[in-house]
Amino acid sequence: MVLYTDRPQSKSDLTEICNKQRIGLGEISSSSAQEGSLRVQARVALIGASGRMGARIDALAASDASMIITRRYGRTGCANCDLAVPIDAIIDFSNETGTRQAMAIARESSAALLVGTTGLSAEIQQELAVLARTNAVLVAPNTSLGIAVTRKLARMAAVMLAPSGWTVDIVESHHDRKKDAPSGTAIALARALESGGMQVPADRIHAIRAGDTIGEHEIRLAGPSERIHLMHQAVSRDLFAAGAIRAAKWLVGKPPGAYTMDDIMDDIMGDVMGDVMGNMMGNMMDDMTGDLRPAK
Numbered sequence: 001m002v003l004y005t006d007r008p009q010s011k012s013d014l015t016e017i018c019n020k021q022r023i024g025l026g027e028i029s030s031s032s033a034q035e036g037s038l039r040v041q042a043r044v045a046l047i048g049a050s051g052r053m054g055a056r057i058d059a060l061a062a063s064d065a066s067m068i069i070t071r072r073y074g075r076t077g078c079a080n081c082d083l084a085v086p087i088d089a090i091i092d093f094s095n096e097t098g099t100r101q102a103m104a105i106a107r108e109s110s111a112a113l114l115v116g117t118t119g120l121s122a123e124i125q126q127e128l129a130v131l132a133r134t135n136a137v138l139v140a141p142n143t144s145l146g147i148a149v150t151r152k153l154a155r156m157a158a159v160m161l162a163p164s165g166w167t168v169d170i171v172e173s174h175h176d177r178k179k180d181a182p183s184g185t186a187i188a189l190a191r192a193l194e195s196g197g198m199q200v201p202a203d204r205i206h207a208i209r210a211g212d213t214i215g216e217h218e219i220r221l222a223g224p225s226e227r228i229h230l231m232h233q234a235v236s237r238d239l240f241a242a243g244a245i246r247a248a249k250w251l252v253g254k255p256p257g258a259y260t261m262d263d264i265m266d267d268i269m270g271d272v273m274g275d276v277m278g279n280m281m282g283n284m285m286d287d288m289t290g291d292l293r294p295a296k
Contacts, residue, residue, distance in 0.1 A: 041065070041066055041067065041068055042066065042067045042068070042088045042089055042248065042249050042252045043068055043070050043085060043086065043087050043088050043089075044061070044067055044068065044069050044070065044071075044087060044088065044089050044090065044091055044248060045069075045070065045071035045072075045073065045087045045089075045090045045091070045102075045105060045111070046058060046061075046069050046071065046072050046073065046090075046091050047073045047090060047091065047092040047093070047094050047098045047099075047101060047102045047105075048073070048074070048092060048093040048094030048095075048098050048117070049069075049072035049073060049074045050074030050075055051074075051093060051094065052237060053093040053116065053237060053240060053241060053244075054072075054074070054093050054094075056237050056238055056240075056241035057069075057091060057093070057241045057244055057245060058072065059241075060238065060241050060242055060245055061245055064245060066249060067245060067248070067249060070085045070087060071083070071087065073094075073098070073101065086109065087105075087109050087111045088111055088112065088252045088253075089111055089112040089113070089114065089248045089249075089251055089252050090102050090105055090106055090109075090111050090112070090113045090114065091114050091116070091244055091245075091248050092113065092114065092115045092116060092117055093116045093117060093244070094117055095117060096117070096120060096121060096124055098117065099115055099117050099120060099124055099128075100124070100127075102115065103127060103128065103131055106131060106135050106137075107131065107134070107135070110134070110135060111135070112135060112136040112137070112138075112248070112251040112252055112253075112254060113128075113131065113135055113136070113137045113138070113251075114138045114140065114143075114244060114247050114248045114251055115128065115137070115138070115139045115140070116140055116141070116143055116240070116244055118141045118180050118183065118184035119179060119180030119184065120139075125139075128258075129258060132256060132257055132258040133256060134256050135256055136251050136254040136255065136256055136257060136259065137257070137258055137259065138247055138251050138258075138259040138260065138261075138263075139258070139260070140243075140244075140247060140260065140261050141183070141184025141185050141187070141188055142184065142185040142188065142215075142240070142243075142261070143240050143243030143244045143246075143247055143261065144232070144234065144239050144240060144243050145243060145246075145261070145264075145265065145268075146232050146239070147185055147188075147217070147232055147261070148261040148262060148264070148265045149265070150189065150217070150219070150230060150232045151188060151189060151192040151262070152192070152262070152265070153230055154189055154192045154193050154196070154219055154230060155192045155193065155195055155196040156196065157193075157196070157198075157219075157221060157228065157230070158192075158193045158194075158195075158196025158197055158198035159196040159197060161198065161221060161223060161228075162196065162197040162198040163197070164223060165223070165224075166198070166221055166222060166223040167198075167204075167221075167222050167223075168193055168198055168200055168204065168219060168220065168221050168222070169204045169205075169206065169219075169220045169222075170182075170186050170189055170190060170200065170204065170205045170206065170217065170218070170219055170220070171206045171208070171216075171217075171218045171220065172185065172186040172205070172206070172207055172208070172215075172216065172217045172218075173207075173208040173209075173210065173213045173215070173216040174207075174208070174209055174213055174214075174215055174216075175209070175210075175211060175212050175213050175214065176209045176210055176211060176212075178209060181207035181209060182205045182206075182207045183207065183215070183217070185215070185217055186205050186207070186217060187205075189217060189219060190205060193219070214234040214235065214236065214237060215233075215234040216231070216232070216233045216234070217231070217232050218230070218231040218232075219231070243261075246264070247261065247264060250264050250267070
């Protein structure tokens with residue numbers, strides 16, 4: 001990581017900041033004192049840079065001051081690579097070969113690894129689980145925060161409806177070039193439902209491959225005389241690219257372990273609840289202070 005700051009810092013102050021961020025003092029630019037507010041710039045290797053998702057991640061990262069892509073791996077190898085610069089995180093949207101390459105780079109560099117590649121074999125998934133013992137690893141078949149919310153809603157619905165005998169179908173649609181079916185997201189939604197006590201047999205997951213559909217997932221819950229439909233629709237690949245960038249930056253500095261998008265959601269919800277509680281306490285204090293003021 002590289003740190004930037006807008007105010008002069010003493011060497012002791014910078015040393016303390018570096019210790020917290022686990023970087024060396026030499027990684028702070030001497031010109032940083034004239035730049036914006038203190039921030040961390042994550043250095044990232046992008047696997048699958050020549051693909052559709054990789055291209056959108058690269059484009060969005062170019063306008064993100066807190067991230068810089070220093071290595072780009074495509075079908076022909078590593079392009080525009082500065083191998084001398086350390087990396088903090090790896091983003092992988094490729095195929096099994098690319099994911100293996102990403103794991104090798106993670107082992108060599110101790111960088112965090114975000115895997116967005118879907119349709120991975122059980123062997124690769126096991127290797128990722130082993131890697132998580134030494135590196136921070138996040139496997140996300142879908143990097144959308146909306147899908148993370150949909151999974152939580154699906155589990156809540158299953159907990160409340162399964163005891164009453166409700167059944168469920170999952171219908172997912174993608175473009176006709178997507179190879180894996182059902183999608184990794186549909187499988188993740190099925191697991192969320194099952195964790196809430198609702199069984200999802202394989203024949204109740206329906207995959208459609210047609211046209212240029214970016215991604216649609218619908219959970220159809222059916223009970224006596226009523227239906228509930230939960231649907232998530234992606235209208236641009238940029239939402240996945242932005243989610244991948246957000247997840248990779250969140251992953252930097254995390255201890256070794258296997259993480260999910262739910263962990264990021266929990267952090268966001270913790271921040272939101274902290275703000276809500278802070279506002280409530282502030283309002284209560286204002287009310288109490290008002291009650292103690294002498295009457296005019």
